[in-house]
Amino acid sequence: MDNSTYNITLDEFLMEMLGPKHLDMSVVIPITVVYVVIFVTGVVGNISVCVVIATNTAMHTATNYYLFSLSVSDLTLLILGLPNDLSVYWEQYPWTFGDGICKCRALVSEMTSYTSVLTIVAFSMERYLAICHPLHSYAMSGLRRAVRIIAGLWIVSFFCALPFAIFTKVNYLDFPPNSGNFVNESAFCGMLEHNVPKNFPVYELSFISFFLIPMLMIMVLYMRIGAQIRDNSLSVDGTVHGETRRSQSRKTIIRMLSAVVITFFLCWAPFHVQRLLYLYGRNWEHFTEFNEWMYYITGCLYYFSSTINPILYNLMSMKYRNAFRQTLCGGKSRPRSFHSSFRETIVEGKWQRSMTWKKNNPSPTRDVVVMISPSPSGRKCYTTVTAASKNWPKTLLRVTMGSESNNEETISQADLDMCCDKNSSLNKVCIQMEACI
Secondary structure, three states: OOOOOOOOOHHHHHHHHHOOOOOOHHHHHHHHHHHHHHHHHHHHHHHHHHHHHHHOHHHOOHHHHHHHHHHHHHHHHHHHHHHHHHHHHHOOOOOOOHHHHHHHHHHHHHHHHHHHHHHHHHHHHHHHHHHHOHHHHHHHOOHHHHHHHHHHHHHHHHHHHHHHHHHOEEEOOEOOOOOOOEOHHHOEEEOOHHHOOOOOOHHHHHHHHHHHHHHHHHHHHHHHHHHHHHHHHHHOOOOOHHHHHHHHHHHHHHHHHHHHHHHHHHHHHHHHHHHHHHHHOOOOOOHHHHHHHHHHHHHHHHHHOOOHHHHHHHHHOHHHHHHHHHHHOOOOOOOOOEEEEEEEEEEOOEEEEEEEEEEOOOOOEEEEEEEEEOOOOOOOEEEEEEEEOOOOOOOEEEEEOOOOOOOOEOOOHHHHHHHOOOOOOOOOOOOOEEEEO
């Protein structure tokens, strides 16, 4: 068959097969405005997160390292993905960036989304251990370990995203149909069914492995965390101001992390619904209209998920706001003559209370008074630890108390498990007290 026997033009054929080359301006202009706002706020916000965490040693915690990785992932997606996708709204075809960029686009979008969900799972697990199993968290803590986990998440995400890069390519239509005469005007970047090996459920595996299972894991973790915080709150008599403040601080952290998870779910669920609908709902009579609107909505939510996290940090984390103000605006906290720090501790497997009082003294040597209330015998124990440091106010002090008749001692991480072993013949009462003095 040739053009003389085929009774429609090339433009009409492309319109029938690929849709309009240029979308209506009533759609393109609003989407462009939304994308530009998402891009600017996302890039500025995520760079701010990276700068604040990198330049403030007080922010160098495992959780913040995970959030740093999340911001890097979001930046990668915004910078490498959003401008390209926005250009497609203005001209849907032909694809003019070549096969390499086409594959890179697929790899980046999948890898960054996988990295994001795995990172959220990782810091949710870290928070779960810190709140529900603090001794295990202490034994497993360490920034190097967090860095290794983050590197592993990126590597796993890269290899799991490779099939999308392999099967995605620049496709062409032949005109007239079945003539073998492929026309450059029809070029578009995508992963078509005939590009994927038969019985290889690439979309289904992506949905199950990097959306459904992680979301279920995160839901279970936060249910356990919420139950633990509720139980701890019930055990506090409300007369100790520091305990109340510590409890509120923990709840703020959980609200912030929960908001990140919920937002991620709301932003990514429509994306996976659209994918599955394309696979299993194409015979639906309203598929074309529904899929078109889903395409617009999921595109905006897809990139909105990369710009919302820094907003959540600012709105819900006082510590981040203070660090942000100090780093970018030169803000300083008000001086205080005394500062108290509270941390829940474990005494023979039960939650107890500890408190430290610290003088804001520029001297390199300071006395830290520790009160443990109550002790297993019902009496209150006090001790004073003299600590010298050149790094005030950034020194992390860990103290382990012996029984009431023993003297206090400062221990290393390696000694902690031995001290806290219920079967230990030393019969010590283990107090884990952390204070950033």
